[in-house]
Amino acid sequence: MSDxxxxxxxxxRMPYELRTALEAAALGVGRSLHAEILARLDSSLQEDRSGLSDDLLESIGLQANLTLALAADLDAGALSVEQRRALEALTRVSRRIAERFSG
Structure with missing residues (x-):
């Protein structure tokens, strides 16, 4: 946005309550109402493009970490060959996800 x-x-046009909520949010982060509206619209469009909300991404990261913790505590000797293979595959994917969300 150059010029x-x-x-x-x-x-x-927007409802009064929405405008006052946006004005309060803008004031809280030191933006104008216009800048706050643009930032929120842009954030919404980025979320749409990624297809994943921040909450969903956080949930995926937490699930990956939980999978790794449970896999570490599991007695792999009690599993069938197919179950061990599935656990190993899930563990590999979970490690990649956990690494992505930790850094």
Whole structure:
């Protein structure tokens, strides 16, 4: 957004309660109402593009860590060959996910 005058203005009507909530959020992070609306719209579009919300991504990371902890405590000798293979595959994937979310 190089020149703000090159962008056509767009009048936006919104309920009073929404506007006051956005104004309060903007004030809390030191932005103008306009900048807050743009930041939230951009964040929403990025989330749409990724297809995953932050909560879902956090949940995936936690599940991967839980899988690794449970796999470490499991007596692999009590599993069938197929179950061991499945556990090994799940553990590999969980390690990759955990590494992605830890760094």
């Amino acid at each position: 703000r005058h090159a962008i056509s203005p767009y009048p936006l």
